Amino acid sequence: MPSTLEQLTSNRVKLTVEIPFDELKPSLDKAYKDIAAQVNVPGFRKGKVPAPVIDQRFGRGAVLQEAINDALPSAYSSAVNANEIVPLGQPEIEVTKLEDNHKDVLVEFTAEVDVRPDFELPDLAAIEAEVPVIGVPDEDVDERIETLRQRFAxxxxxxxxxxxxxxxxxxxxxxxxxxxxxxxxxxxxxxxxxxxxxxxxxxxxxxxxxxxxxxxxxxxxxxxxxxxxxxxxxxxxxxxxxxxLPEVDDEFAQLVSEFDTVDEMRADIRKALESMARLDQAADARDKVLEAVIGKIDIELPQALVDSELEARRNQVSSQLAQAGLTVEQYLKESEEEAEDEDAFWTEIEKRSLDALKAQVVLDKMADEEKIGVEQSDLSELIVRKAQQDGTTPEQEAQHMMEHNHLAEWMEEIRRGKALAQMVAKATVKDAAGEVLQLDRIQPDGSITDAPAADEQAEAVEADASTDDVVEAPETVEAPAAVEEEAPAEESAEKKPAARKPAAKKAATKKPAAKKATTKKPAAKKPVADK
Structure with a gap:
């Protein structure tokens, strides 16, 4: 299928694509068949109306229009692959030529579309990042024990x-x-x-x-x-x-945990806190590596994509604040946001949104270069993780995915997570004490293996690398309640104390996924009608 590429700007191109008759004919035959099945013509059984009769009764133009719209997605996709471009949105399609003598048809259309800018990834082996040293103060352990005392009071x-x-x-x-x-x-x-x-x-x-x-x-x-x-x-x-409150003694340890002594219970709590701190450290490393990579790349994103992203984010934040009954000023007063006023708040939201968009573009480039794929097992693991986070079942998450057409988005999320894991694995990450971290040995629960298995390398980083949070990004707005209800002191506790402290809520929303190439039918402008 012949096609030519014209570079309009650094991130927008124009494809001119020709659909020869032999490639259009299957769609033309299908159009006649579909129309014959839908119309009633005296003297003919439904579905058996000949093509000449359809042309006479309904016009050749209607048939050509249906055939062209059927053939366009495949023709566009083939041209995209042949010219090795990565679209970042829906194309603007226009049929520019239609030659039809009933025995031969030639169709030509143009497609203008924003594309991923051409850039090179830096040498990832030269990327360095530093994260804080893991430490669990005695005060944190004491706080967990005090929580257990309150629960068993x-x-x-x-x-x-x-x-x-x-x-x-x-x-x-x-x-x-x-x-x-x-x-x-x-x-x-x-x-x-x-x-x-x-x-x-x-x-x-x-x-x-x-x-x-x-x-x-x-x-x-x-x-x-x-x-x-x-x-x-x-x-x-x-x-x-x-x-x-119960005394902290061996009897208490046996009541609230699986251990016989206070020392064993404290050691287990410390171990759990260290595991969570290790996962936080890995997440911090992930963000800093990605930020370092982005900082070495000059990416000019398509303005239409940027405008669409910022408008969507602003609308989403405004909607969440309205549902919470808050103005931006009230939210800033009650939250831990660093923004001093409303203008600074929106400026920060826009910056985070653009950083996230750039991160997605960079990770897509990494995934393409490394030829990263997604397996069924990857999707199953993501569904299980989402179910754990949302307090649902995997079956409910899978049903939600299918009902809301999230499959492509979630597959993209997995692919970017894998790309980020490989990016972090190639970089050098040290803690503040100068020790090089072996992030590929961290398991999803925060524990460390002596040596990583080939199929588990960087698993913890990948598992925590949701592409909705590949850089520090606004989270869901959560309004302080007018009256917060204290949990009953007699509430029963789990045997194992929870280790992670709830994170402070920051402004705003979950990031929409970056726009990628699509095989959905591009809308074509109607061709000049029949001959």
Whole structure:
């Protein structure tokens, strides 16, 4: 199939493609067959209407239009492969020539499309990155043990005023100028006095109250439609319990873990924390290697792709903030964002979005050069990981993938993850003490093998290398609740303590995948009609 390539700009090309009659004929025959099956013509059985009759009754142009649109995707894809370009979006198709004498048909069309800029990857063996040394302070271990003590505490209801350290059950009613505020109203909240994390002034108001007592105080709401506004909060105590924490001894260790002694339990907690820290270190290494690679490449992305990405990201962030009942100003006040004002916030969002887009382009280039493929087992592992993260089953994730046409996107995610793993494996990563890290020996659970198996190299890096987070990127906006509910102190605990601390939420959204070549039918402008 003849085609020529014209370079319009550094990242946009124009393909001129000719479809000879012998290559168009299967689509032409199919068009006649499809039309014959859809129309009723007196004297002919449905599906048996001859081509000349269809031309006479419905026009040759309608047949050609259907045939051309059927042949276009394959012709476009062949031209893309023949000219070795990587499209970054949908092409703009125009049929520029149509010659038809009924025995022979010649079709020519042009396709303008943004393409991946031509660039060279740097010498990955020369890339170096430094990450912090892994360390687990005794305070972190103590914090985990204290959490277990809280979970296994004994609460005894008492008939006296509440005091610091007591566990109370309270009702909250918020109002302003006498009007109730639904966002600031809650019932049967279990709260430990002195733990903080709820409304400012709550501890002082509840201290000294007995079951059945109420008190009204003023406080600033933390979230919802009235976040940042001051409201009158009426707190009513319905139950006061004295909490007794278990002693940290061997009996406690046997109660909350599989170990016989406190020393064994502490060692296991430390080991779990070290494993999580090692995974965090590997993720940090991944980001820094990728950032170092991108920093050595000058990539000019297509403006249309950039504009589309930034608009999609801004709309997504705005929608999430609106659903949370927050303005940007309120979000910045309650979050850990470093942006000082709204303009700085959006500037940072745009920077992260562009960095992520560049990262995807670079990883696609790496995957192409290394001829990285995706196996069925890779997809199965990704589905299992997503199920674990979302608290669903693999079957539900697989169904979601098929219902929302995520297969191509997830395959792309896997391929980029593999490319990133290979990129990190080729680079040199050291910790702050100068020790070269053997990241290919880290397992998905954070443990280390003595020597990596051939099919497990960089597995942990790859598993953690979701292409939605290949560089530091905005996460989902999570609004602070107007009234946060404390988990009941008597909540049962798992035998093994969780090791990872919840990450602080940053602004914004999950990144859309970079646009790649598509085999979807390009929309063609209608050719000049029949002869």
């Amino acid at each position: 004994t609460n005894t209801e008492v008939d006296r005023p509440a005091q610091d350290g007591d566990v109370v059950v309270i009702d909250l009613e918020g109002s302003r100028d006498g009007e109730p505020l639904e966002d600031a109203t809650a019932q049967a909240i279990t709260y430990k006095l002195g733990s903080g994390g709820m409304l400012k002034g709550l501890d002082e108001a509840v201290t000294g109250l007995s079951a059945g007592d109420s008190k009204t105080f003023s406080s600033e709401l933390l979230g919802g439609a009235h976040a940042g506004e001051t409201a009158d909060i009426k707190v009513t105590v319905t139950k006061v319990s004295e909490q007794e």
